[in-house]
Every structure is written in C-alpha cells, then in structure tokens.
Amino acid sequence: MRTMGRGRLVALAAGVLATALTTSACGNSGGVGGGKTAAQDTSAKVTLEYWTWFPAQATLDKVISAYEAKNPNVTIKLHEYSNADYQKQLPLALNGGQKVDIAGVQVSAMTNTVRTQLRPVSSWESNLPSGWRSQLEAKPVQQTEQIASDKTLYSIPMGSIGSAFMYYNAAMLTKYGVAVPKTAADLAAAAAKIKAAAPGVTPVVFAGDPYWQEETLFTLVGQTSPGLSDTILHGNGKWNDPAIVQGLTEYKSLFASGAFDKSVLSLKAPRPTDLFTAGKAAFYIDGSWNDSLLSAAYRTANKIGLADVGATTVPVVAANGQPAARAFAEGGLAIPKSSTHVDAAAKFIAYMTVGAGVDLWAPDLVLSPAKKGYTPSSAVLNSPAATAGYTAVSTAINNAGSSRDSQQDFLTQVEGNSILDVLNGTKTPQAAADYMQSEWASGRYPHGGK
Amino acid sequence: MGSGVEARKGRSDGLVALLFLIPLLFFYGLYYLYAFGFLAQVSRQRVSLTFVNAVNVGWDNFRLVATDPLFRRSVLNTLLFAGISICAALTVGFLLAMMISTGVRGRKLLYGIFLLPSLIPLSLFATVFGQMLETKDGAFNSLFRAVGLPGLQQDWLGNTGSGYAAVAILLVYLIGLPIMYYTSDVTSINLSLIESATIDGAGTWQIFRLMLFPLLRNTHKTVILSVLLGSFRAFDVIFFSTGGQPGGRTSITGTYIYNAALGNDRVGYAAAASLIVLVIALLISFGQLLLTRKDR
C-alpha cells in the first residue's frame, strides 16, 4: 500500500466511489465491454454511461426515454449528482479511469479540471450533423472554447445562464399600482409604496450570503463598465479600480435610498426564494435559472400560489448607465477519453443541443438554450409579464457585457465579506476595494491575480 | 509472568506493554504520526484534493497563512469562544445544576431540557439557531417584540457586536456536559456540611456561591478541560449558524481550514494552516496537562 503512487491512489479512491455509486444508482452496470473501438459497435446494442448534475432528474428521465424510444439499440444509464458534489466526483472518476460516455461539464467551474480527460470536440464532430455550429448561438460556444486554458472546445454547451435579474410579483405590483421600475429612483419609490401599503411585505429580497454579493456588484458595475468583470477576473485589472469603488458606493446607496432594506442581508439562500414564492416579497433579485418562476405550469406543479410573475433587468443606478447582466455558457456536454462509444455518444449530444431533445428540457426555463430560435410555447409563458420577462432576460444574456465568472474561494473568503462590510457600514468602499486588491495579489488564492 | 509481587517489582513488562499498546499505536501511527508527516509534506505544495500535479512552493503557504488577518482573527475567536463557553459553564451551568439538584418539581424533565441542545447533532442545532437570527422574521427578534422588549432586537449578523452576541447566546445553549458533571459530582458532597450551614443561617445563594462552588473545585477543572477541548474542535457550531458573518468576523480555525481545504488548489495552504492550529492545540493540551499534573 505504502509504495503505491499518487495516481494509483486516486484510481483506487475513485474506483471505490464509482463502484458504490454505480451499484447504488441503478443496479448492475450494463456490461457492454471495453476494448471495442467506436467504429465497430454501431449496430450492436449500446449502453451509454451519462454523468451529469443538470437538468432535474425528472426532466432527464423524460428526455432519455424519448431518445431510447427513437433509438432502440441505445440504452442510457444516468448518474446524476448534486451541483457541488459533481464538481468533485467527475474529476475523481475520470482520473481513475472510470468509463463515462457522456459527461455534463459545468463550463466555467469544471472545464479546466477535467479537460485533460476529455476528447476535443474536433475529434468527434464528424458524428454531429453538418453545420451544427451555425445552429447554435456563437457566444456560448465561443465562451466554452475560450475558458479552456488551451483554447480548445471540449464540450458543446446546452445553453447560457446570466445574472443578476429582478423577478417581480406582477399581481402584487398591479394591486398596489406600482410600475416595473427602470431606475434606482423608481425602485426606491416602489419600495416606499409597497412598504406603506403592505407592512408585512419586504419590497426587495435577495440572498445575503457572501457569494451572492458579487453578482449584484458586477451587475451595477456593468451598467457603466460592461467589460470590467472580465478584465479583473482575467488578471488584467485591479479590484480597487475606480469603477469598483463606484459600484460599491452605488450598491450601498440603494440601502440608503430605501430601495433595499438592510434586514435582507440576514436572509440566507434559499430563504429569499421562499419569501418571494410565499407572496411576502414584491421583487426578487437572483439569476436567470429562476425563469422557471415565470412558468404558470411550474408554479402550479410546485404549489406556488403566485398568480403572475414577471422579470426585468436590475434597475439602473448611475445617470449614464445601461441595463446590464453577466452571462456564461452552461451545461456543456463532453465525451471523455474513457468512452468506448464515441459515435453513439456524439449522436445523443447532438439530440440534446441542436436536436429535438431541446424542446423537452428547455421548458424548465433553467437554461436559456444555445440552440437558435427557441421560444417557449404560450402554454409555458401565459401572461404578458411572463413573456416580456423571458424576452428581457434572454436578450440581456445574449448581449451580456462580461462573462458570469468568479474565483470561488476568493469570493467566499474575501470578496463577499468585503462587499458586506461596505453594506454594513464597517468599511468604506475605497478601503474594501483596496483590501480586495491586496488579498487578490497576495498569492493566497492560487488562481486569482494571475 | 506473574510470579509474585516481589519478583515483579524489579522487572520491566516492556514486551507485554507493547502488546497491550498495539491497538492504540495502530490508531496513533495512522491518524497522528503518518497524518502529521503527510501534512508537513503537503504544506509545502500547491495541490488539489486529488493530490496529483503538486507544485512545490517551499514555505510560502506558512508565510501566507501567518500573515492572513482572517486567520489571526480565527485563532483569536477560537480562544475567545472557548473563554465564553468556560465562563458560561462555570456560572450558568453551575447554577442550573445546583438548582436542579435541590429536587425541584419535574427535575428529570428539566435536566433533559437543558441537555437537549448539547446532545443532538451540532449541525442540526446550529442550523435551526442560524435561521432564528433573521432580522425581520427571525424567531429571536419576533420573541423580543412579542414579550414587549423590542429594544433587544438586533441586526444579528449585521454588525460585529451583535454577531458576537449571537455566538455567545448559542454557546450558552450548549452547556449540557458541564451540567452533567456538576449534577453528578454534587451528590458526593457531605450532607452534614450543608446541614450545618443551613442551621448557621446561610442563605441558599450563599451556600451555592461560598460553599458549593469552592467544594466543587475539581469538577471545575474537569469542566474547563472538556469545554476547552470541545472549543478547539468546534466547527459545525459556527459553520451552520453564523457562517462566519458578519464579514468573516465570527469565523474560527475550524471553518477557516475547512474553507481552505475545499478551495481551488488550496489543499497545501489548508495543510499549513492545519499544522499551525495543531501546534497551538498541542501547546494547550500540554499546558493543561502540566497544570493538572501538579495537583496529582
């Protein structure tokens, strides 16, 4: 045991994990042997091992059974994990040589941790329908390519997500005669009106956790400096840039003006969602994955008693500002080197990204599909507020000024807390910005400040 | 072996002792000796939890940990929270135990109630406690409004003082083990001592404070030891309640290391922080042992 190399160790650990997980997930593990090359097994029965964290299992089950019905010689075995767990499990499994045919890849969080175990898309695109690139929005594909440190496309993104957006209880706004706010002043006025009419309602809610603060900060900063988030996170800018100091000042001013209430900072996710869906909040600031709330069908299925929900961009603070959001490709589908059924896997990936599969998972409204021209049916979006909201969010995602990216450990240890310090009045915007910059450059966060 | 007391006196049982100690040595060898060696090795690397592709960075991690203001605050907080727990145990814990021991009605039930928070998983208690801290609809502020004390309402995680107050309240809830020690030890006190004190006209409070408190000197030592050890091991208490808020000001060494270990390629950094914390912890155990040994 002691002489075992590191590689062996990881293989062992991953093997144990994988065995335990495989047996627990679905019984036996198929038994289509390794060794065959991709070209040989087109006619034989094929079992594809599909690892992912997205979308919801119920949705995936639906997509997979539809695919299997059309392709009777293919069986897809799904291994689904929770979001955070998946970031650790997939690299462990792939480093340990686990056979995976299709791997979901969290484009910004995981591409570089697993890319050496993945086949570049160029090596299997011959199995995709010709012209597949032109059927997809250019931006998410380009982002997926650029995030890899060797600028190679390793996965095909299913869609994009963006933040921050502001969801609103459309029925409540109508009831109190509040128009959808476009500027910070509008929002402050709306909040005052709602507070007066319904003291039990918190006008605006969002997560007070450190991680969320970055989303609002960069959205506000993006209203005047759309590319600054990219510049800083790529190491070409400074955290104490005057625009960041201004963004912090603006964020704090929203509390001073009464648009935001300081009590909101004590709400931990998912508590804000909870308040919003219970009708105890008028506005809810969060990411585009909440587009589901726009769907009446989703609300009915989840017993959410809101009559009508809309969405808009975060109100503009500075006089010269433009509505902004950050967005990024998400839901990449890749073929690992350990796959023995490359062509069958590629066909399924085509189905999920440019084929009929999109119509099955996209109505969840969690991702804005990368496939061009997708619009949800009127059964999904059945009110003017919902339709307008969906358009506003997808437009903002397609025109996003910066990538929705972050340096996770820097964010949770330094950045989030510094922003909260400004909001709590413990630090001045300038002091907080200077502290973030000095920590960023300190070397404590290996992937920061590079 | 065992050929009479006299014969054994001069002899060493080294081999037998070794046999008896083998199971212990197995655990110590693996989880302390090997583990510390591994920490020492990893602490000079930049590496992820897969432990592949390590980059040697020399003593950088130690320098970075030692100069991080957040780390220093975490160490100080750990000591401060240990202090709060000890104070709470010696005052509130002691008094509760004494009052329960006077045989009030429903004492078994009361005993169970005061022990409850300490005996359920800390992750569970801290989670429940954490969401009671919400400013607007949280249970604490609602309670203060309901009983006519709105002045006690706090923006618990909104400023440093309130954040510490929240942790202090949480720690006071967790004095079950000291209560167990005190209620258990007070039974061994000589009945006639208390009887004569009551005849001399000492008040109940005086008996608690001037008589029982000094008499339970050894229990205090046990309590301090156990609370101190518990405090250094604390992690879930903070992780699930304040999460270090406001602004990381209530973080402790446990949450600091945990966050570092799960960071991107920061396992070496976490190992360096672990070693520094271990040295502090070992020094504390060592000091504690020296103190208690004198009295033996």
Add this chain to the structure above:
Amino acid sequence: MARVQEANPLEILRRRRIDATVMQVLLLVLALWWLFPLITVIRQSLQVGGFGNYAHVLSTTLNGVFLPRTFLNSFVVALLHAFFVLAAGSMAGYAFSRLRFRGRELAYYLVLVFLAVPATAVIVPVYFLTGKLGLFNSYLGVALPEAALTLPFAVLLLRNYADGIDGSFFEAASIDGAGHFRMFTSIFLPLSRPTLINLGTLCIMWSFQDFIFPSLIIKSPQLTTAAQAVQTIRSAFSPTPQQTAQFFAALVLLAVPAVVLIVIGLRWMTMGLTSGGAKE
C-alpha cells in the same frame, strides 16, 4: 447509579419555601428559553401542510437519502467507534496503570497531548488516508478517524480509573499465578464496567454529533448519517412554503434518535463521570 434521581444532599434546601419557589420559577422560565429553538422549529414545520409533512419526509427519499436509514447509519458508525475506543482504550489504560516499563510516564503524556487535536486540522490527511485504504463510502472509514480522536480522552479516563482500583485485587491474582492478560480480562474489565459503559455512551453520542468525517468520507446517499443529512437533504426541498415546512419537519426528525438515546442512555452517561473525570 442514576444520581439525579437519588437522594441528594442539596435537597435540604427545599425546606426553604421561598427559595424553593424562586428556583422553581426561575428554572421554568429558563427551561422555556432552552426549549425555544425546538418550539420554533416545530412551529415552522407545521406552518403549511401540518403533520402530513412528517409522514411525507419519512416516506420519501430526499436526494436519495431515506431518513430512517440515516439513523441506522449513524448507529452503526457509533457502535464501531465505541468498539474501537473501548478495545484500544482499555488495553492502553491497563498498560499505563498496571504495567511497568521504561518511559511509561513520558509515553502516557505523549498520548494525552493529542487531547485537543481538532478534527478539521486532520481532514486533509484523513481524506488522503481514506483513499489509500480504500475506505471511502464505508462505515469503517468514518469510525476509524473518530476513534483516533477520542482515544486520548479514553486513555485518560481509563488510566485514572485503573489507578483507583484497589491494588490488592491484582496482587491476590498475581500470587495465584495469573498473568497480565488474565488480570486484564478477569479483574480489570469487570471492575471498570461502569467507566466502560460511560465511555461507550459518550462515544455513541459524539458519533451522532460528528458532521465533518461523514461529510468528507461518505458520498453515497444510502450511507449518509443523520448529522450529515442536515446538509445533504437541504436541496431536495424547493423553496416553496410547503417544502420549506417539510425541511423543518425533517430537521425535527433528525433530532429524534439523539433524544431517544438521551432517555435511554443518560443514566449510563452520568454514571462513572465522577470516578474518572473529576478525580483528585
């Protein structure tokens, strides 16, 4: 045995009516404060959906986690932990108390110096070791490091206890020609039963409370322990009013095994506390 229930020297103080009433009222108020978190969480669990929420979380899997199964998992880990600690601890306690060998005191203090080792400080090597030993997703993988951290305390407790045993027991046996293994099994173990039971109960309690090792080592929902489930089941509940209430119902249920353990095991936990911990 169960000291709380026994005649207690402090009970004389009950004769003072006024003081007794004051204490009774004070204790009742404080008890309400101590129950406050429990009352809060039960109220939240019933806000939408009522008691049906309890039935629901007991009959479904939450992110693959089945609550009754988590109790079983916690219990198996706890038993393994207790077994390792009792076995290794009692043997070491005996050795440090009854055997003479060079460097005994030094070795004893070297063992005790690890009393304050925090679990978080060893997560990195434990993660590595667990992989090396192939113990991910196993009860053993959790119980071994837990036992390692409890052992210093066990050795302290058991050596103190062994030192307090009347030497004549051992001398008599020794004259009868008994070796150390026989003295260990037929004198030391039976005599230290109260301490062993006390220690075992504490081990079980600590295992039930442990979050960090299960969360590090167990990834399979089938093996999830109760303390770990607090975190892993969270995302199984959508943030809708009813499901939030169901989450709180699940939290209440996760406390049940510990409460049952208290009711059953409290007398054993208190027993022997004086004999070991608070020794002169």
